[in-house]
Structures are given as structure tokens and as C-alpha cells.
Amino acid sequence: MIKIRLTTLLSVGALGVLTIPLLAHHSGAMFEKEKTITVEGVVKMFQYTNPHSWLLVDVKNKDGSVTTWGFEAEGPSTLQRAGIRPSDFTAGTKLKITGHPMKDGSPAAAWVEATRNDGKRFDPREGFKVK
Numbered sequence: 001m002i003k004i005r006l007t008t009l010l011s012v013g014a015l016g017v018l019t020i021p022l023l024a025h026h027s028g029a030m031f032e033k034e035k036t037i038t039v040e041g042v043v044k045m046f047q048y049t050n051p052h053s054w055l056l057v058d059v060k061n062k063d064g065s066v067t068t069w070g071f072e073a074e075g076p077s078t079l080q081r082a083g084i085r086p087s088d089f090t091a092g093t094k095l096k097i098t099g100h101p102m103k104d105g106s107p108a109a110a111w112v113e114a115t116r117n118d119g120k121r122f123d124p125r126e127g128f129k130v131k
Contacts, residue, residue: 031100031110043093044068048086050075055089055111057097071099071111073124082127088116 041059055071073079089095094117099109115121 028100028110030102030104032103033100035101036098036112037101037109038096038098039069040096041069041094043089043091043095045091046086046089048076048079053079055097055114057095059107067107069097070108071097071114072108073111074127078127079124080127082122082124084122084124084127088120088122089114093117 039057039059041057044056044058045054047054047056053073053075055073057069057071058066059069060066073084079085095114097114098112100112101109111124113121113123
């Protein structure tokens, strides 16, 4: 009886330790959840990959230089449930995009929504909603 309890306790403890990296991976601690930024630019590349997709957008600065902003989203399966496909954001697509910016001021953010110049709006969080 003691052996069974000890084995159970050790198994539960091992599972708890193994899940810690999974929780850390999905942390959004690097983003300012209370702030949003909106930029307008042209899609440079849509990295539609696991575990997280990135929409890279070239934004023209006031001085004429260009800064590439990275907008992080979930993986392809969640984006597909939200109706977002790679063909929606091909290189050269003009858009306005909003996200939660990086705390360190880097030109990157967690993607909140994007609107193409044709008026079509995309919300990557729609993939989490039960339809």
C-alpha cells in the first residue's frame, strides 16, 4: 500500500515538473497587455508556422527609413479556425495592424487585429472562440 502511494506521489510530482516549461513557453510576459500600438505598412512576409506565426510588416518612418515590425500570432491551426490563411497576407499587401507592443521597445507586438486596404478585418483570436 505504501509503495503504491509513493509511486503515485512521485508520478504526480514528475508530471507537475514536466508541465512547468509548457507554461513558460506560452507566457506573454514580454508584451504590454495594457497598451496597443497601430502601424500601417506593407507585408514583408507571413511566417505561417508552429508554434507561433509571425506577420512581418515594413513600416515607413517619418524620415523615410523603413522599420520591419513583427506581429506574433498563434500557430496555423488556430489561425485557420479564425479564417486566416497565408494567401490573405502575401508580400506587398497593404494593411493597418494593431498589437500589444514589446515591453523593451523592440519593433514587435502580439497581433490583436489587422485590416487590409480592401477593408477586410482579421482577428487571430477568433480561432479560440467556439463556433
